[in-house]
Amino acid sequence: MRLLKTAIHPSVNANDPRQFTRLTGRAIALNGTDILLMYTARYEDYSLPGGGIDEGESIEQGLIRELQEETGAQNIKILNEFGLYEEYRPWYKDDFAVIHIKSYCYYCSIDEKLGQAQLEHYEQQNGMTAKWVNIYDAIAHNERTLANSDKQGLSIIRETYLLKQIAEQLK
Template structure:
């Protein structure tokens, strides 16, 4: 898969020996200029649905599972690769200083009508909800959050970059 971007948080080093790698998948589901995103109230941002790949899963299997869990999506078909976003961020648990996140992004198609999501407890607490949103509105929203909010999480930079790259292909 082609590398879209590699970033290193300013507080860490990519060569830090106390790091671990987390493989994740991200779904790009489009209906015209509308895209299926997760809105997180805690961080006031939009992000692509997806998450960690479980042991024994392929990246595509993890993508489908995460998409079903987070959005209630049905009749999911993986259409093809978009690209890989890699990042090194600070980590404060389990004797590691750095987390190396590899986000594999895929185009998908699915039913526009979503079923019942099965969010994890922390996702519910963060106020996550799946929404079909105009991609340009989502980018503008995330840019306002980056400029004005002190609640933003570390993922908003990745998500805004990915949304802009997707919008260029529309």
């Protein structure tokens, strides 16, 4: 899969041996210029649905599972690869200093109507909801959050970058 970007948080050393790698799958489901995204009220941002790959799963299997759980998506088909975004961030648990996140992004087709999501407890607490949103509105929203909010999480930089790259492909 083509590497889109490597982002290194300014407070970490990407070569620090006290790091672990987390593989994630992220779905790009489009309907014209609308894209299926997760809105997180806690951070006031939009992100691609998806998440961590469990042991024994392929990236594609984990992506399908996460997409179903987070959004209630039905009839999921992985169409093709979009790209890999990797990042190195600070980590403060389990004797690690750095987390190396590798986000594998895929175009997917799904039914427009979503079923019942099965969010994890922390996702519910953070106010996560699946929404079809105009991609340009989502980019503008995330950019406003980056400029004006002190509640933003570390993921918004990745998500805004990915949304802009996807929008470029729509042109």
